[in-house]
Amino acid sequence: MEYSIFIDGEAGTTGLQIRERLEAREDIRLIQIDPARRKDADARREAFQEADVAILCLPDDAAREAVELASDLDVRLIDASTAHRVDDRWVYGFPELSDEIRDQIALAQLVSNPGCYSTGSIAIIAPLIAAGLIDADEPLAINAVSGFTGGGKALVAEYEDGAAPAHFVYGLNQRHKHIPEIMAHTGLMLQPVFAPSVGNFAQGMAVQLPLHLDDDRTVKALFEALSDHYDGQKFVRVVPAAEMGARIVPTAMNGSNVMQISVHGDDDNGCCMVVAVLDNLGKGASGAAVQNLNIMLDMDEGEGL
Numbered sequence: 001m002e003y004s005i006f007i008d009g010e011a012g013t014t015g016l017q018i019r020e021r022l023e024a025r026e027d028i029r030l031i032q033i034d035p036a037r038r039k040d041a042d043a044r045r046e047a048f049q050e051a052d053v054a055i056l057c058l059p060d061d062a063a064r065e066a067v068e069l070a071s072d073l074d075v076r077l078i079d080a081s082t083a084h085r086v087d088d089r090w091v092y093g094f095p096e097l098s099d100e101i102r103d104q105i106a107l108a109q110l111v112s113n114p115g116c117y118s119t120g121s122i123a124i125i126a127p128l129i130a131a132g133l134i135d136a137d138e139p140l141a142i143n144a145v146s147g148f149t150g151g152g153k154a155l156v157a158e159y160e161d162g163a164a165p166a167h168f169v170y171g172l173n174q175r176h177k178h179i180p181e182i183m184a185h186t187g188l189m190l191q192p193v194f195a196p197s198v199g200n201f202a203q204g205m206a207v208q209l210p211l212h213l214d215d216d217r218t219v220k221a222l223f224e225a226l227s228d229h230y231d232g233q234k235f236v237r238v239v240p241a242a243e244m245g246a247r248i249v250p251t252a253m254n255g256s257n258v259m260q261i262s263v264h265g266d267d268d269n270g271c272c273m274v275v276a277v278l279d280n281l282g283k284g285a286s287g288a289a290v291q292n293l294n295i296m297l298d299m300d301e302g303e304g305l
C-alpha cells in the first residue's frame with residue numbers, strides 16, 4: 001500500500017526535516033507543487049485533494065487558512081503549528097501520554113503536533129500529577145534551552161549571519177505560546193513560570209523542572225513514577241541519573257526521535273531537578289509528526305524516523 005502525503009510548507013525548517021525523513025520510503029509518495037506556487041491557494045488545494053494525509057508546517061495563520069482550504073476534502077491533517085493545540089476538535093499528537101490518546105491519533109482526521117518545549121514539559125509534569133507527586137495547583141517553574149532552529153528560518157538566518165548572541169533568555173513577559181498547551185495537557189491549574197532560552201547550536205533542547213522534595217516526593221519516587229509511565233515506550237526513555245553524568249548536553253539526542261528523561265538531586269537537602277533532553281526538530285517537531293503519521297497509517301511507529 002502506498003500513501004500520498006503533502007507537506008505544506010516543505011521549504012521551511014520543520015517541513016524540510018519531515019521531507020528528509022519521508023523521501024526515502026517506498027510506502028510513501030510525496031506530493032510536490034512547483035516551489036513558485038507554494039503559497040498559491042489553488043495549487044495547494046489540488047495537493048490536499050490528492051493527499052491521504054497533509055502535514056502543515058506553516059506559521060499559525062497560514063495553518064488556519066490551510067485547514068479552511070481543505071475543510072470539505074477527505075484529507076487527514078497533522079498540524080505542526082500552535083494553531084490547534086488546545087482545540088478540542090483536534091487530537092493532541094503525544095502518543096506516549098496514554099494508550100487512549102495513541103488510539104485516538106490512529107483514528108483521527110485532525111492531529112495537532114505538540115510544541116517542542118511543551119513536549120519536554122508535558123512529558124515530565126503529566127505523569128507526576130497522575131502519580132500524585134505534583135499537585136495541579138502547585139507553583140512550578142520550567143527552565144529550558146533550545147537550539148536556534150526552534151525559531152524557524154528567521155532565527156536561523158540571524159545565527160548564520162553571525163549576528164546573534166551565544167545565548168539569550170526570552171519569553172520574560174510570561175506569555176509564551178506554549179504555556180496554554182502545557183497547562184491544557186498536564187491539567188496544571190496554576191500557570192507555571194516559564195524561562196526559555198536559545199543557545200548558539202542548531203538543534204537540541206533541554207527542559208528542566210526544579211522541584212522541592214519531601215517524605216513522599218523523593219528522587220526515587222519521581223524516577224519510579226516516570227519509569228512506570230514510560231515503560232515499553234520506544235521514544236521516551238527514563239534514564240538513571242548516574243548514566244547521564246554530571247553534565248546534561250541539550251544536543252545529546254540530535255538526529256533521533258528519542259526523548260531522555262532523568263531525575264537528579266538529593267533527598268537530604270530536599271532539592272531536585274527533572275530534565276528532558278530532546279531534538280527540537282526530532283521528538284519536538286518533525287520526528288513527532290512522522291511518528292503521528294505512522295500511527296495514523298497503522299504502520300510501525302519507528303519507521304522512517
Ligand SMILES: NC(=O)C1=CN([C@@H]2O[C@H](COP(=O)(O)OP(=O)(O)OC[C@H]3O[C@@H](n4cnc5c(N)ncnc54)[C@H](OP(=O)(O)O)[C@@H]3O)[C@@H](O)[C@H]2O)C=CC1
Nearest residue numbers: 009011012013014039057058062080081149150152153285
Ligand atoms: N522549528 C521548530 O523547532 C518547530 C516549529 N514548529 C512549528 O512548525 C511551523 C513551521 O515552523 P518552521 O518550520 O520553524 O518555520 P519556517 O519559517 O522555517 O518555515 C515556514 C514555511 O512556511 C512557508 N509559508 C509561510 N506562509 C505560507 C503560506 N501562506 N502558504 C504556504 N507556505 C507558507 C514559508 O515560506 P517562505 O519560504 O516564503 O518563508 C516557510 O517555508 C510553525 O507553526 C512552527 O511554530 C513546531 C515545532 C518546532
Ligand SMILES: CC(=O)N[C@@H](CCC(=O)OP(=O)(O)O)C(=O)O
Nearest residue numbers: 081082114115116146150151198
Ligand atoms: C527557539 C524558539 O524561538 N522557539 C520557539 C518555539 C519553537 C516552535 O516553533 O515551536 P512550536 O512547536 O510551537 O511551533 C519559540 O519560543 O517561539
